[in-house]
Amino acid sequence: MLSQQLVYWAYGVGGFGALCVYFGLPKEGRPERRGLFVLLLAVTLGGLVLLFDRLLGESANRFVFSILALLGVGGAVRVVTHPRPVYSALYFILVVLSTAALIIYVGAEFLGVALVIVYAGAILVTYVFVIMLSQQSTEATESRFASVLDYDRSAREPVWAVLAGFILMATVAAIIVKRDWSDWDEVSAAAMTEKNTLELGKMLMTEFAISVELAGVLLMVAMIGAIAVAKKRIPHASDAVESPPRGEVGKTVDPF
Amino acid sequence: MAHPTSLMIIGAILFGLGATGFLTRRNMIVMFLCTEIMFQGVLVNLVGMGMMHGNLEGQVLGIFVLVIAAVEAGLGLAIVVMMYRRRGTLDAESWRQMRG
Numbered sequence: 001m002l003s004q005q006l007v008y009w010a011y012g013v014g015g016f017g018a019l020c021v022y023f024g025l026p027k028e029g030r031p032e033r034r035g036l037f038v039l040l041l042a043v044t045l046g047g048l049v050l051l052f053d054r055l056l057g058e059s060a061n062r063f064v065f066s067i068l069a070l071l072g073v074g075g076a077v078r079v080v081t082h083p084r085p086v087y088s089a090l091y092f093i094l095v096v097l098s099t100a101a102l103i104i105y106v107g108a109e110f111l112g113v114a115l116v117i118v119y120a121g122a123i124l125v126t127y128v129f130v131i132m133l134s135q136q137s138t139e140a141t142e143s144r145f146a147s148v149l150d151y152d153r154s155a156r157e158p159v160w161a162v163l164a165g166f167i168l169m170a171t172v173a174a175i176i177v178k179r180d181w182s183d184w185d186e187v188s189a190a191a192m193t194e195k196n197t198l199e200l201g202k203m204l205m206t207e208f209a210i211s212v213e214l215a216g217v218l219l220m221v222a223m224i225g226a227i228a229v230a231k232k233r234i235p236h237a238s239d240a241v242e243s244p245p246r247g248e249v250g251k252t253v254d255p256f
Numbered sequence: 257m258a259h260p261t262s263l264m265i266i267g268a269i270l271f272g273l274g275a276t277g278f279l280t281r282r283n284m285i286v287m288f289l290c291t292e293i294m295f296q297g298v299l300v301n302l303v304g305m306g307m308m309h310g311n312l313e314g315q316v317l318g319i320f321v322l323v324i325a326a327v328e329a330g331l332g333l334a335i336v337v338m339m340y341r342r343r344g345t346l347d348a349e350s351w352r353q354m355r356g
Contacts, residue, residue: 010265017269021273021276025280048269051265052262052265055259055261055262055265056259056262057259065262069262069266072266072270073266073269073270073273076269076270076273076274076293076296077273079273079277079286079289079290079293080273080274080276080277080280080281080290080293085283085285085286085289088286088289089285089289092289092292092293095270095293095296096296099266099270099296099299099300102263102266102300103299103300103303106260106263106303106304106307107307108303108306108315108318110315111299111303111315111318111319111322114319114322115299115322118322118325118326119292119296119322119325122326123292123325123326123329126329126330126333127285127288127289127329127333130285130333130336130337131285133337133340134285134336134337134340134346151282151283151345151346151347151348151349152281152282152283152286154282155280155281155282156279156280156281156282156348156349157279157280158280160279161276161279161280162276162280164275164276164279165272165273165274165275165276165277165279166272166276168271168272168275169268169269169271169272169273169275170272172268172271172272173265173268173269176261176264176265176268177261177265181259181260181261181308184260184307184308184310196312196315199312200312200315200316200319203312203313203316204316204319207316208316211320215320215323218323218324218327219323219326219327222326222327222330222331223330225331225334226330226331226333226334227334229331229334229335229338230334230337230338232341
C-alpha cells in the first residue's frame with residue numbers, strides 16, 4: 001500500500017519539521033539549542049528528499065527538483081526563525097529565487113520571471129526600505145543577540161503556533177499524497193510548456209481581458225491608498241509655541 | 257517532467273510555514289514577510305494544479321495572485337509605517353489593547 005506509506009512519511013516529516021521550527025524560534029529565557037535545530041532541520045530535509053524521491057519515481061531530473069525544493073523550504077524555515085528582520089528578508093529572497101527556478105523548471109517560464117522581477121526586485125526592496133526606516137537603537141545586553149530587539153528575541157506562543165501551522169500542513173500534504181493522481185494529463189502538460197509566454201499573453205488579452213483591467217485599477221487604488229495612509233503630517237514651527245486657529249494657510253496642515 | 261504532486265506538497269509546506277510564522281512572530285514586518293511566504297505557497301500550488309489539468313489557467317491565476325501580493329505589500333507596509341510612527345515600536349503586542 002504505497003499511498004498509505006506516503007501518508008505516514010508526510011506525517012513524520014511534518015512532526016520533525018514542527019520540532020525543528022519550535023527549537024529554532026527565538027524565545028527569551030530558554031537556552032538556545034542551535035545544534036538540535038540544525039540536526040532536526042537536516043533530518044526534516046532528508047525526509048523530504050526521500051518523500052520526493054518516492055513521489056517522483058524514476059523521472060530524469062529529480063535531483064534538480066529536490067535541491068530547489070530543499071533550498072526553498074530551508075530558506076522559509078530561516079525566514080520564520082531568524083531573530084533579525086534584515087536576515088529574514090534576505091532569506092526570503094532565497095525562497096523567491098528557488099521557487100521561481102522550480103516554476104521555470106516545470107515549464108511556467110513567464111510566471112517564474114515575473115516572480116523574480118516583482119518579488120525579488122520590487123517587493124523585497126520595499127521591505128528592506130521599511131526595515132531600514134524603522135531601525136531602532138537598543139541598549140547593550142550580555143545576550144548573544146545583543147543588538148536584537150526584545151520582541152524579536154521572544155516568540156509569541158510558539159507551541160500553539162507551531163501546532164496550528166504544522167497540523168494544517170500535514171493534513172494538506174496527507175490529502176495530496178493519498179489521492180491517486182495517475183489520471184493526470186502528462187501529454188497536454190508537456191505541450192503546455194511550449195510557447196508558454198505567447199499562449200499566456202493570448203489568454204490574458206482575450207479570455208481574461210477584463211480581469212487584467214481590474215488588476216490595473218486595483219494597483220492604482222492601492223497606490224493612492226498607500227500614499228494617503230502613510231502621509232506624514234508636517235508640523236509647523238509655530239504649532240509648538242501656541243495653537244493657532246485652524247484653517248490659516250501655512251500654519252496648520254490638515255491632511256483631510 | 258516532475259510530477260505536479262511534488263509541487264503541491266511544496267506549496268503546502270510553504271503555506272504552513274508562513275502561517276506558523278505569522279502566528280508566532282511579533283515584529284510586524286516579519287509577520288508580513290510570512291504572509292508573502294504563504295502567497296508563494298499558493299502560487300506554487302496553482303502552477304501544479306494547472307499542470308494537472310493541462311491548461312494555462314493556473315498560471316493566469318498565479319499572475320493575479322502576484323498582483324494581489326504587490327498590492328498587499330504596498331498597503332501593508334504603509335500601515336506598518338503608520339503604526340510605527342504612532343507607537344515608536346514594531347512590536348505587534350503593543351497593539352494588544354485592540355483585542356476584543
